[in-house]
Amino acid sequence: MTLIPRTLFRAVLPAVVALLAAPPLHAALERADGRPSAADSTDPIRTERTDRHQAGSIEITVLFDNYAVEQELVTAWGFAALVRFNGHAVLFDTGFDEDILLANANALGVDLAGIEAIVISHAHSDHVDALPPLLGRIGPRPVYLLEAFPISFREMVSQRCEPVMVPDAGIDLFEGLHLTGNAGGSIPEQALVAESSEGLVVLTGCAHPGILRIVRLAAERYGGPIHLVMGGYHLGGQPMSSIEELIEGFRELGVALVAPTHCTGDEAIAAFREAYGDGFVKVGVGAVVRAGRGR
Ligand SMILES: [Zn+2]
Numbered sequence: 001m002t003l004i005p006r007t008l009f010r011a012v013l014p015a016v017v018a019l020l021a022a023p024p025l026h027a028a029l030e031r032a033d034g035r036p037s038a039a040d041s042t043d044p045i046r047t048e049r050t051d052r053h054q055a056g057s058i059e060i061t062v063l064f065d066n067y068a069v070e071q072e073l074v075t076a077w078g079f080a081a082l083v084r085f086n087g088h089a090v091l092f093d094t095g096f097d098e099d100i101l102l103a104n105a106n107a108l109g110v111d112l113a114g115i116e117a118i119v120i121s122h123a124h125s126d127h128v129d130a131l132p133p134l135l136g137r138i139g140p141r142p143v144y145l146l147e148a149f150p151i152s153f154r155e156m157v158s159q160r161c162e163p164v165m166v167p168d169a170g171i172d173l174f175e176g177l178h179l180t181g182n183a184g185g186s187i188p189e190q191a192l193v194a195e196s197s198e199g200l201v202v203l204t205g206c207a208h209p210g211i212l213r214i215v216r217l218a219a220e221r222y223g224g225p226i227h228l229v230m231g232g233y234h235l236g237g238q239p240m241s242s243i244e245e246l247i248e249g250f251r252e253l254g255v256a257l258v259a260p261t262h263c264t265g266d267e268a269i270a271a272f273r274e275a276y277g278d279g280f281v282k283v284g285v286g287a288v289v290r291a292g293r294g295r
């Protein structure tokens with residue numbers, strides 16, 4: 001993506017806004033395949049509801065987490081979720097223990113043999129250690145990694161299947177389902193972003209690069225509004241003042257629903273629940289969160 005100097009951005013902004021206000025011209029900015037054209041990438045972050053993300057529907061089932069919404073499921077420190085998007089099935093992280101992953105998947109009626117691909121958010125053991133036995137069980141699948149992950153981890157994956165290296169600019173898993181690529185920071189991490197008809201859905205592992213940074217990146221790259229931000233926000237030990245600033249940042253980006261879990265921290269989860277009210281979605285193992293209508 002080409003970076004545009006701020007001064008130039010300000011100068012062209014009114015023209016871009018005027019252009020977007022005119023339906024026929026806006027339609028002309030869309031590529032034939034429905035994805036935004038290069039010209040569209042200069043848009044300001046849009047926080048209002050639009051019909052931009054036309055037909056995406058997503059369902060996220062939490063299979064591994066240290067919180068649970070159903071008591072009979074197994075909780076353990078880590079994260080994994082099954083993402084169903086427009087008929088596709090992708091596993092996002094694996095947790096650290098295959099037995100726990102399988103036990104929860106079975107209890108929830110999820111057959112992991114049906115997944116088409118596996119995304120690894122970052123190479124911490126609580127997100128990846130169940131990967132080798134899982135690949136041994138279900139056979140090779142494309143596994144989406146970052147170049148910046150430790151070489152030992154990348155080699156381990158390469159011995160079992162064909163990894164897909166996600167560039168920093170991100171990659172499309174399927175039309176309307178994206179990986180951000182490395183969001184920056186000292187611990188390389190990527191997030192999954194889905195275009196649902198209700199807005200963007202952002203799914204994070206631990207959000208080590210910063211949850212606001214990831215959400216902003218998603219909005220800038222794929223065009224807001226942000227409907228839902230789900231997963232680990234990694235805010236344990238943060239002072240309440242920075243959590244409040246973060247909540248303000250979410251509001252500025254128009255985040256409609258929040259579903260913090262895993263490494264977010266109890267105090268931060270409570271603060272989001274308080275601030276978001278009905279927009280707070282309680283998640284944990286067994287949670288099934290849906291957004292959008294469509295295919
Ligand atoms: Zn974690």
Ligand SMILES: [Zn+2]
Pocket residue numbers: 122124206208
């Ligand atoms: Zn982590």
